[in-house]
Amino acid sequence: MFRPLHLTPYIKFRCPFPNPRLFTLSALSLANKALPPRLKIQDADVTISYLKGTGPGGQKINKTNSAVQLIHKPTGVVVKSQATRSRSQNEKIARQLLADKVEQLLHGDQSRAAIKADRARKKKASKTKKSRRKYRELEDGNESPEAEEDDAQEVDHPNEGGAVGAEEQSPRQLPSQQNLQQEQK
Amino acid sequence: MPRIPNRTILNAYRQDPLLPLLFQECRSLSLAKNELRWLRDRAVHMAQLNLAKGAVASKYPFHGWRSLLRSMCRARSRGLPLQYILGDQPFGNLDIRCERGVLIPRPETETFTFHAADLILHDMLNNRHFPAEDRAKCLRIIDLCTGTGCISLLLHALIAPHVQEMSILGVDISATAIGLARKNLVHNIRRGYLSDNALMDITFRQGNVLDDIRDILGSSIHTGPPDVIISNPPYISQQSFGDGTTTRSVRKFEPRIALVPPKDDCMSELPLNRQEDIFYYHILALSFRLKTSLVMLECGDLSQGKRVATLCNDLAAEYSQVGNLRICIWPAADSGLQCSEPCVVIVQRYD
Numbered sequence: 001m002f003r004p005l006h007l008t009p010y011i012k013f014r015c016p017f018p019n020p021r022l023f024t025l026s027a028l029s030l031a032n033k034a035l036p037p038r039l040k041i042q043d044a045d046v047t048i049s050y051l052k053g054t055g056p057g058g059q060k061i062n063k064t065n066s067a068v069q070l071i072h073k074p075t076g077v078v079v080k081s082q083a084t085r086s087r088s089q090n091e092k093i094a095r096q097l098l099a100d101k102v103e104q105l106l107h108g109d110q111s112r113a114a115i116k117a118d119r120a121r122k123k124k125a126s127k128t129k130k131s132r133r134k135y136r137e138l139e140d141g142n143e144s145p146e147a148e149e150d151d152a153q154e155v156d157h158p159n160e161g162g163a164v165g166a167e168e169q170s171p172r173q174l175p176s177q178q179n180l181q182q183e184q185k
Numbered sequence: 186m187p188r189i190p191n192r193t194i195l196n197a198y199r200q201d202p203l204l205p206l207l208f209q210e211c212r213s214l215s216l217a218k219n220e221l222r223w224l225r226d227r228a229v230h231m232a233q234l235n236l237a238k239g240a241v242a243s244k245y246p247f248h249g250w251r252s253l254l255r256s257m258c259r260a261r262s263r264g265l266p267l268q269y270i271l272g273d274q275p276f277g278n279l280d281i282r283c284e285r286g287v288l289i290p291r292p293e294t295e296t297f298t299f300h301a302a303d304l305i306l307h308d309m310l311n312n313r314h315f316p317a318e319d320r321a322k323c324l325r326i327i328d329l330c331t332g333t334g335c336i337s338l339l340l341h342a343l344i345a346p347h348v349q350e351m352s353i354l355g356v357d358i359s360a361t362a363i364g365l366a367r368k369n370l371v372h373n374i375r376r377g378y379l380s381d382n383a384l385m386d387i388t389f390r391q392g393n394v395l396d397d398i399r400d401i402l403g404s405s406i407h408t409g410p411p412d413v414i415i416s417n418p419p420y421i422s423q424q425s426f427g428d429g430t431t432t433r434s435v436r437k438f439e440p441r442i443a444l445v446p447p448k449d450d451c452m453s454e455l456p457l458n459r460q461e462d463i464f465y466y467h468i469l470a471l472s473f474r475l476k477t478s479l480v481m482l483e484c485g486d487l488s489q490g491k492r493v494a495t496l497c498n499d500l501a502a503e504y505s506q507v508g509n510l511r512i513c514i515w516p517a518a519d520s521g522l523q524c525s526e527p528c529v530v531i532v533q534r535y536d
Contacts, residue, residue, distance in 0.1 A: 050292065058293050058485055058527035059421055059444050060431040064267045065216050066275075066292055082219055086275030087292055 036112050039103040041095065047071040050087065070094045077101050186212070203255065206262040210434060220267055221258070227271050228254040264434040277339045279378045282369050286361040288443035290335040294417050294483060297529045298336050300515060301415055301481050302343035304531070308479075324351040325409065327402070329394050329416040329468055331355030332443060334366030334387075336415055338373055341383050354411075355389040356401060359442060363391045394418070395449070395467050402475075410475040417483040418464035419446045456499060461485075465493045465530075466500075472532065473504040480532040490514045490528040497532055509535045 049069045057063065067082035068090040079101060081094035103111040109118075189208060197204035197214060207217040232250035257270050268274040268283040275281070276290045277299065283289050305324075324344070328337040337355040345351060357363055366389045373379040392401035394416075402411075421431060421444045435444065446463045457466055465482055472480045484490040494512050501507045511533045 050296070057525070058291055058483070059288070059417075059419070060425070060435060060485070062266050062268070062289055062432065062435050062439065063292060064211075064220060082215070084275070085223060087295060088277055089275065 035115060036110070038096075038112060039099045039106075041072065041099050041102060045073050046095075046098070047073060048091065066090055068094045070098045072098055072102050075102055075105055077105060203258045206258040209262040210264055220261065223267070223271065224257050224261070225250075225254055228257060264437050266434050266438055269438065276335045277342065279335070279338055279342060279369075279373050280376060281333050281335045281338070282365060282372055283333065284361070284365050285438070286440050287359070287365050288332045288362075288439055290333055291527075293527045294336065295339070297417075297481065297483055297515075298339045298415075299343070300529070301336075301413075301479075302340055304479060304481075304533075305340075305344055305413060306347055308533070324348050324413075325411040326351065326353045326413040326415065327411040328353060328355045329398070329414065330418045330443070330464070331357045331366055331389065332362050332417070334362075334369050334389060336417065337366070337387055337389075338369060338379060338383070340415070341387055342373075342379055345380060345382060345386065351386055353387045354402075355387065356392045356394065356398070357389070358391065358393050359440070360391055362443075363389045394464060395447070398467070398471060411477055413479045413481075414468060414472050414475075414477050415481045416464070416468055418468065419444050420461055420464070420483070420485040420489060421445050422459065422461040423448075457496070459492065462489065462492055462496065465496060469493075469497055469500050469532070473500055473506060476506075476534065478534045480530075482530045482532075484528055484530055486526065487514070487524045487528055490530050493530045497530065506534070511535070 047070070049071070050067070064085065065082065066085055066087040067080060068087060069078065069080045070091075071078050077098060079094050079098040081090045081097060083093055084090055100111075100113045104113050108114065189212065193214065194205050194208060197208060197217065200218075201221060203221055204214075204217050207220050208214075211217040211220055228250040232253060260270055261267060266283075266289055268289045269285055272282060272284075273280050274283050274290055276295055281290055305326075326337070326340060328334075328340070331337055334355050337353045341351070341353055355363075355366055357366070370379070370383060370387055370389070374381060374383055390401055392398060419442070423445060425431060426436065426441075426445050431444070446461055448460065449463055455463070455466055457463060465484075468482060469480065482493060484493055491514070494514060497510075497512050498507075501510050511531075513531050515529050515531055
């Protein structure tokens with residue numbers, strides 16, 4: 001309540017909502033650990049082919065397809081990119097893809113791509129877990145609104161506050177119920 | 186051209202109603218999808234720009250990006266090249282503007298230009314045949330039949346960081362092409378793809394390679410003979426322009442003057458039996474007179490490349506400069522090059 005005014009321009013002191021929600025950053029511990037460096041692939045190991053169509057080319061045909069295919073000779077990994085119209089850009093993208101793929105082949109679970117995927121999965125799992133917990137708490141809170149500590153402390157008139165809180169929570173009832181139903185299934 | 190089965194077209198229509206339009210030109214689903222993606226990105230971008238400007242003054246009358254995209258797809262289905270619709274084509278790290286009346290840069294030319302820059306940097310500048318006192322001197326490059334100016338601009342982007350001084354002269358017969366080449370030069374400098382020096386180093390000049398090329402070179406900024414001549418001249422024969430190997434889109438929308446060499450009355454005087462090789466004769470003769478150290482000529486296919494190499498040998502004998510020449514065709518015939526794909530004839534001179 002004693003925050004300087006300029007930091008909280010949108011929160012009025014006589015706040016209509018009983019508990020201004022405080023935000024917390026999550027999953028910091030997962031993200032801040034550096035990924036292993038990208039694998040450097042030697043130019044000599046890579047065969048580049050520009051996937052020209054069969055038949056004559058050059059001035060006779062105006063090709064818009066600038067797909068680039070890279071083959072990593074030692075492992076036999078093949079990668080193709082046709083994301084952009086620029087051949088050099090496509091080559092850059094294909095090289096990155098190739099490095100990721102080769103690394104995954106060499107290092108398996110310890111590779112950059114695998115670690116990235118693992119982190120994304122963990123983050124998602126914790127997110128769903130948190131949201132599930134939140135809806136469960138909301139569900140519990142609906143049944144007994146006075147159980148919420150913040151409400152009891154900050155609001156002068158608990159009856160009014162409870163009414164406002166219930167109004168605020170009512171739109172969230174629907175998703176919470178759906179969530180529960182999903183869980184039951 | 187093989188017919189596309191109805192089932193394929195129907196499948197494409199289910200994915201996006203605009204895909205069958207693009208099928209008429211692309212003939213393959215993956216390419217049609219790619220083109221649709223690029224067109225859609227551009228349509229959305231242009232619609233946003235127009236919204237921001239609040240102006241309706243555009244090439245396409247439209248209300249939003251959907252109708253714009255539809256009109257783009259319709260133009261594409263009639264064979265209008267994608268690069269003319271979008272107005273640009275990536276070339277190396279550059280962005281080359283494309284307009285009607287000027288040949289669109291081809292990906293093969295891009296590959297050849299990279300190879301040319303490699304040759305110039307590694308073989309010429311680091312070679313003992315190229316004396317050290319020469320290296321400090323200005324590197325002079327002439328790009329004949331420059332079109333959009335793509336080769337000149339990319340060579341400058343690739344070589345300029347490694348040499349002290351260089352000057353590039355681009356020559357083309359078409360005034361439209363010269364105008365567009367100058368526009369491209371300014372455009373790429375403004376976008377930061379080329380250094381500011383490029384404005385001083387690169388000049389474009391109108392001129393006829395078959396006729397008065399010496400006058401142009403004489404009056405140019407070049408203080409001496411050029412070190413490198415590079416060219417992508419028109420090389421399609423009259424016959425293959427008409428017999429279907431040249432695609433509809435190219436035939437209908439790209440300038441014929443940039444594709445097919447003109448009929449020349451004095452053909453019988455020249456040691457040529459093919460009219461499509463006429464540019465090579467003039468360029469090679471020029472290079473022998475000026476004693477250029479590197480000549481790179483793009484050819485339509487391997488047989489034309491071989492003809493040009495033979496022509497080069499004959500001319501070398503005529504000018505009695507046989508001993509110190511190395512003539513080769515790149516990419517080499519045994520490296521999986523198909524006979525019908527373009528190649529480049531490289532003539533290197535060691536003094």
